[in-house]
Amino acid sequence: MVRIFLTGYMGAGKTTLGKAFARKLNIPFIDLDWYIEERFHKTVGELFTERGEAGFREIERNMLHEVAEFENVVISTGGGAPCFFDNMEFMNRTGKTVFLNVHPDVLFRRLRIAKQQRPILQGRQDDELMDFIIQALEKRAPFYRQAQYIFDADELEDRRQIETSVQRLQELLKI
Template identity: 30%
Template sequence: MKNVILIGFMGTGKTSTGKMLASKLGCAFMDMDQKIEEEAGMRIPEIFAQQGEDYFRQLERGLVERLSARRNAVISTGGGTVKNPANVASFKKSGIIICLSASVDAVLERTMRHGTRPVLDRADQGDRRKAVEMLMEERKDLYKQADFTIDTSELSPLQVVETIVRYLKTRGVLHA
């Protein structure tokens, strides 16, 4: 089976959906952020603070290359992975790219906790909405590169998984 690559803004459900989807498909699940943290020996906020975003993006790029060489995996990307066109090109060659989207309100509700979202944590609470809106606007064309997009705002992870499975069947990636 081709890889299924989940892209989308932070808080859209890539990790929770990815785990359930991988289980349903009987394949490996790879969470890129988690893998980068394991390999770097520190959390992403620490990588950003100590090494900077450019260093993080280099780690991310290397991981994309390694994961694109695999098959039979569900891959959950970081929210900014699509900022590098080479990442998108690599993933397009190895699989189907599915974008999970959500409303600003849903993202704000799902990303409330500080300390886990370096890009948002720079903004104080009043500016988090503006930060989310600005980043979503900045990345919207990047997310349009997906083969399929699902708005997860009002859906449970199980409903998202069922929608993805239906889509994969119509594309001939999965057989009925």
């Protein structure tokens, strides 16, 4: 039985790599944010607006526990998931955890064109975005670093790079 949790900051490529990795392993893929959106018939942005971040984190924890019931699955979490409640410890207990480590410059490049669908980044100008990413990474690093595996995910820009990353991830996890 394999249950894999991909963690890391927004824009680290959890969704992109998780989807490709599950396909390679021929097992289902669950993106925790998508799962939440389907269950609640609301976008993550709408849930943030309606319930505030604290309300979203409650839902996120509950849904994390729900998806961790599945066996043989690749689960991509949202960037904040490991940093609330005992979520990181829970994931370490119930599956294999991977931290997708990505350089802040690369995160900035990816996120400046993809911040609209991420409530925490919406409305931030590019010059403050870089500082925001660096500060958030500092705060979150102690949680991310508890993952059992650390994977360098700087290269996910095209199909070939994603394939190479999938191969490397498979070797790292020895599955």
